Amino acid sequence: xxxTLFEKLWQEHLVEKQSDGTDLIYIDRVFLHERTGSIAxxxxxxxxxxxxxxxxxxxxxxxxxxxxxxxSDETTMPSGRDFIVATREGAHEAxxxxxxxxxxxxxxxxxxxxxxxIVQPGITLxxxxxxxxxQGAFGALAWGIGSSEAEHALVTKTxxxxxxxxxxxxFEGVLAAGVSAKDMILHLIARFGASGGSGYVLEFxxxxxxxxxxxGRMTLCNMxxxxxxxxxxxxxxxxxxxxxxxxPYAPVGTLWDDAVxxxxxxxxxxxxxxxxxxxxxxxxxxxxxxxGTSPEHAIPINGLIAxxxxxxxxxxGYDKALEYMGLTAGQPIAGQPIDCVFIGSCTNARISDLRxxxxxxxxxxxxxxxxxxxxxxxxxxxxxxxxEGLDRIFIDAGFEWRASGCSMCFFAGGEHFDFQQRVVSTTxxxxxxxxxxxTRTHLASPATxxxxxxxGVITDPRExx
Amino acid sequence: xxxxxxxxxxxxxxxxxxxxxxxIIPSREMKRVSKQGLGEGLFAGWRYLQAxxxxxxxxxxxxxxxxxxxxxxxxGPNFGCGSSREHAVWALAEYGxxxxxxxxxxxxxxxxxxxxxxxxxxxxxxxxAEIAAWVAQDPCQNKVLVDLPEQQLQASxxxxxxxxxxxxxxxxxxxxxxxxxxxxxxxxxxRFHRHRQSLxxxxxxx
Ligand code: SF4
Numbered sequence: 001x002x003x004t005l006f007e008k009l010w011q012e013h014l015v016e017k018q019s020d021g022t023d024l025i026y027i028d029r030v031f032l033h034e035r036t037g038s039i040a041x042x043x044x045x046x047x048x049x050x051x052x053x054x055x056x057x058x059x060x061x062x063x064x065x066x067x068x069x070x071x072s073d074e075t076t077m078p079s080g081r082d083f084i085v086a087t088r089e090g091a092h093e094a095x096x097x098x099x100x101x102x103x104x105x106x107x108x109x110x111x112x113x114x115x116x117x118i119v120q121p122g123i124t125l126x127x128x129x130x131x132x133x134x135q136g137a138f139g140a141l142a143w144g145i146g147s148s149e150a151e152h153a154l155v156t157k158t159x160x161x162x163x164x165x166x167x168x169x170x171f172e173g174v175l176a177a178g179v180s181a182k183d184m185i186l187h188l189i190a191r192f193g194a195s196g197g198s199g200y201v202l203e204f205x206x207x208x209x210x211x212x213x214x215x216g217r218m219t220l221c222n223m224x225x226x227x228x229x230x231x232x233x234x235x236x237x238x239x240x241x242x243x244x245x246x247x248p249y250a251p252v253g254t255l256w257d258d259a260v261x262x263x264x265x266x267x268x269x270x271x272x273x274x275x276x277x278x279x280x281x282x283x284x285x286x287x288x289x290x291x292g293t294s295p296e297h298a299i300p301i302n303g304l305i306a307x308x309x310x311x312x313x314x315x316x317g318y319d320k321a322l323e324y325m326g327l328t329a330g331q332p333i334a335g336q337p338i339d340c341v342f343i344g345s346c347t348n349a350r351i352s353d354l355r356x357x358x359x360x361x362x363x364x365x366x367x368x369x370x371x372x373x374x375x376x377x378x379x380x381x382x383x384x385x386x387x388e389g390l391d392r393i394f395i396d397a398g399f400e401w402r403a404s405g406c407s408m409c410f411f412a413g414g415e416h417f418d419f420q421q422r423v424v425s426t427t428x429x430x431x432x433x434x435x436x437x438x439t440r441t442h443l444a445s446p447a448t449x450x451x452x453x454x455x456g457v458i459t460d461p462r463e464x465x
Numbered sequence: 466x467x468x469x470x471x472x473x474x475x476x477x478x479x480x481x482x483x484x485x486x487x488x489i490i491p492s493r494e495m496k497r498v499s500k501q502g503l504g505e506g507l508f509a510g511w512r513y514l515q516a517x518x519x520x521x522x523x524x525x526x527x528x529x530x531x532x533x534x535x536x537x538x539x540x541g542p543n544f545g546c547g548s549s550r551e552h553a554v555w556a557l558a559e560y561g562x563x564x565x566x567x568x569x570x571x572x573x574x575x576x577x578x579x580x581x582x583x584x585x586x587x588x589x590x591x592x593x594a595e596i597a598a599w600v601a602q603d604p605c606q607n608k609v610l611v612d613l614p615e616q617q618l619q620a621s622x623x624x625x626x627x628x629x630x631x632x633x634x635x636x637x638x639x640x641x642x643x644x645x646x647x648x649x650x651x652x653x654x655x656r657f658h659r660h661r662q663s664l665x666x667x668x669x670x671x
Contacts, residue, residue: 015650015653015654015657016650016653018632020631020632020635021630021631021632022632024647024650024653024654026654026657026658026661028661028668029668035495036549036550036551038498039498039499039500039551042498043500049644053658055669055671056668077493078496079496079497082497082498083498086498120667120668122665123668128549128551129548129549130547130548130549130573144549144573145549145573145576146549146550146551146554146573146576146577146580147500147551147577148551148577148580148581148643149576149577149580151644152643152644152647155644155648156644156647156648156651156654157654157658158647158650158654160632160643160646160647162630162632194482194483194543194546195483195542195543195546195569198543198569198572199572225547228543228546228571228572230572248671249671251667251670252670255666255667255670256667258666258667259665259667262665294482294483296483317481317482317483317541320481410487410492410548411491411492411493412492412493412495413492413493413496413517429485429487429547429548431485431487431488431547432487432488432510433487433491433510433516434487437515437516437517438516
């Protein structure tokens with residue numbers, strides 16, 4: 001019978017069906033980070049439970065670590081050291097691979113895993129982190145779980161999951177100049193609501209997805225969780241294979257050929273059916289920016305605040321969101337003065353994102369008095385950017401150039417923006433106080449963030465291309 | 466884990482869409498490598514006047530006398546969306562919340578609830594509004610009763626049936642530990658594991 005890619009992956013990992021209606025799913029690889037992984041590891045130790053397959057478990061230091069150049073285990077976040085030390089000790093004790101603070105491979109988990117070739121087509125990969133869906137860009141079934149589920153996966157090599165439904169989201173047509181993957185996913189969420197993907201595994205397809213580079217595909221899948229999807233994925237193609245070739249954990253020798261042969265079978269059969277289908281015409285998509293406190297509050301950059309698709313359920317929270325953001329409905333979003341910009345996170349801090357931002361920043365300066373920060377997604381991205389001289393462009397424009405980590409993607413008590421500051425950010429969440437106490441976050445693409453940095457107001461990047 | 470059979474309690478209305486896990490427990494409140502000590506940080510951004518402070522914001526529902534002892538929360542769609550942090554559930558549990566009633570939930574959050582003895586209970590927005598209005602007449606008297614085996618919520622003299630996946634119901638009603646349950650399937654898992662090593666050998670090359 002014709003199958004979707006998701007069904008093939010599910011079948012491939014189905015250990016057995018359980019009498020309670022769940023499926024026992026085999027988990028190939030597990031990632032942990034110091035914020036939630038530390039708790040999972042210490043809880044396992046307290047319960048006297050052992051990790052079944054430690055060679056398939058990887059740990060990153062990213063969430064709590066500082067991103068200042070001379071960083072150490074001591075963090076701006078009070079007690080951050082405890083999380084770092086607990087993770088390091090737990091990882092060593094259990095024999096896990098750790099990308100520690102001083103490792104040149106260190107970075108944000110969802111950037112590091114692809115960079116090292118740890119995520120591969122056809123595998124299941126979980127991490128106690130909701131943006132694990134990023135890695136679905138490789139045709140893997142990769143999803144975020146809680147700490148208890150992480151313990152379950154570590155000890156039993158499986159998870160009990162009730163099978164999600166499937167949805168195909170086809171992005172057809174060609175993106176306009178100045179529009180990127182970030183705008184595609186914000187558009188989708190705005191149009192169908194922040195819970196529009198609830199209960200589904202999304203398969204992103206269509207000509208515009210095929211045209212995206214692997215990094216753009218990761219951006220797209222990254223925000224599947226902001227659409228409340230179980231996860232997102234994209235069938236592997238020649239780009240996927242080219243990306244993985246030669247990566248440290250990629251197969252080598254004849255096994256590479258075997259793997260590629262298998263990967264090439266990983267696509268949805270022609271006659272397969274999905275539980276739901278959405279088709280989006282990309283010629284409609286303009287650069288997007290959010291005005292409120294949910295990713296569904298995205299509007300075209302030339303749009304008016306608190307308008308656009310206006311579902312009833314969405315509109316119910318508009319007053320609170322407007323009050324929090326200090327904005328008035330019906331006003332243009334473009335031209336809003338901002339205090340800060342942030343380029344970073346697992347959504348948009350890969351080398352192609354930095355190149356794009358740098359192309360707009362080159363020869364320009366940020367508006368005086370503004371704060372601008374760039375945190376590369378990994379130390380490898382940072383090194384690559386420095387080889388290309390991008391760091392100079394950022395620094396000359398007035399940006400802080402940091403070491404890698406999650407940094408101001410979220411406020412953990414350490415690095416943060418200040419009270420009620422208005423930030424345009426390449427991150428994925430504009431929740432209340434996500435980037436600092438009462439900070440007002442506007443989500444946008446790296447191009448929009450760079451353009452806004454130069455003018456000091458929310459700016460359409462197409463004006464600066 | 467404690468079994469969840471029936472629960473009778475004060476229900477607090479927090480009717481808004483997309484209550485995310487950052488709002489349930491802000492990152493800055495997750496200070497220790499521990500599942501404990503999180504109740505105080507529950508809804509900190511709304512519950513206290515200042516970030517990191519402890520002065521109660523009077524208008525926040527759980528700071529009002531009538532709702533202070535709430536063990537049930539009534540909310541809007543997509544409750545618990547966002548970050549996978551299980552701290553959100555640990556914080557709710559430590560505060561004393563046993564049930565959250567909402568039209569829909571973030572998937573990871575709902576899963577985390579089940580694993581910690583909390584019931585994510587799905588009812589329509591209209592019904593939730595009706596219950597909230599009835600509760601508001603006298604929150605301490607008008608308590609809400611939840612009967613999980615019967616899949617029923619009783620309020621305002623009415624009984625509302627709700628759906629729950631069989632596995633989730635069983636885990637809660639029997640207070641099961643998922644890891645122990647899965648370990649009974651060990652032989653099957655081990656067989657699968659060996660088979661996979663020969664089927665996809667490149668995953669075990671490094
Ligand atoms: S960069 Fe932000 S969204 Fe990504 S893993 Fe880190 S905290 Fe989460």
